[in-house]
């Protein structure tokens with residue numbers, strides 16, 4: 574049996590996600606209607622459709638590094654009035670995903686439709702679930718922080734067509750379980766992983782993040798290099814479905830653990846902030862990769878990279894979230910000088926919100942990749958540092 578799935582990612586990371594899915598043997602395509610963020614369909618980018626078996630749905634949640642959430646499509650039908658909405662929604666196979674009485678959270682968006690009020694749409698959908706399961710569901714709000722998450726149901730009305738999807742992931746997939754503490758302006762783990770994949774790092778050459786903050790990039794680099802499945806220590810929504818195949822999941826986990834590599838190439842993270850370095854170290858320990866990373870308290874001007882060439886992938890402060898722009902020109906200019914001197918021939922990928930700041934490094938970058946970080950438009954600037962003649 575094949576399911577119609579939708580993997581959500583940060584806008585801009587679709588290419589990285591497509592390659593990850595291909596590595597799992599899953600062929601993905603861009604959706605016809607662009608969708609976004611963690612709640613499925615909207616008129617922005619940020620996801621890919623693919624078809625897969627139930628086992629592949631488990632594998633995708635376990636292994637995808639750049640995805641934020643995976644949804645399974647339950648139904649798609651015309652509905653321009655509440656009665657039709659309720660009766661068509663009641664015909665769907667809810668019992669495959671919901672045990673009677675399981676709390677649900679309904680996330681509804683309406684776009685260019687006669688049914689335009691999201692709360693009013695949620696009511697007949699909840700009613701339909703009750704019609705089908707013989708018991709009204711307890712409808713609750715969605716709170717990512719909650720220890721007991723309800724089953725998330727995503728309802729999208731566009732041009733009088735209703736799409737109902739069931740979340741397969743539960744908490745967003747960037748919640749790997751290791752990052753209990755953060756320093757300033759942390760990257761989401763799936764964005765960090767997507768940036769790494771996008772940087773072209775070969776997971777065999779040295780890796781350096783001289784602005785490591787809470788350590789997200791070096792930790793994701795170590796997980797990638799050691800082929801540690803990002804989802805191996807967490808729960809997923811599909812585990813609460815009535816037909817969850819626990820032995821199959823156990824077998825997938827065992828396979829994933831057996832495929833882990835014992836070693837990683839040299840991975841370095843440094844930051845001038847002592848607290849950040851302490852946090853990064855603790856996060857790496859929880860992620861099980863502390864042995865693979867050397868964290869140090871260092872200002873960027875003092876870095877001493879290992880013999881390369883390797884990859885510098887980093888997220889320096891860029892003003893909007895950390896410090897005012899006027900303080901930053903010198904930092905970027907110094908960063909360029911330091912990297913040219915210390916890392917000849919290395920690849921550099923820099924996440925930054927400003928062409929001007931990136932320009933201050935005087936590194937020759939290719940066309941940057943636009944991304945969104947915490948709601949801020951940023952770009953990933955990549956290039957190769959010159960080697961002395």
Ligand SMILES: C[S@@+](CC[C@H](N)C(=O)[O-])C[C@H]1O[C@@H](n2cnc3c(N)ncnc32)[C@H](O)[C@@H]1O
Nearest residue numbers: 758759760784785786787789845846872873890
């Ligand atoms: C945007 S944050 C990095 C966040 C990190 N990627 C994460 O996921 O937690 C930028 C970091 O640069 C550090 N920083 C600022 N100026 C620095 C300098 N001159 N040398 C080294 N680190 C510096 C800050 O302490 C901060 O942790």
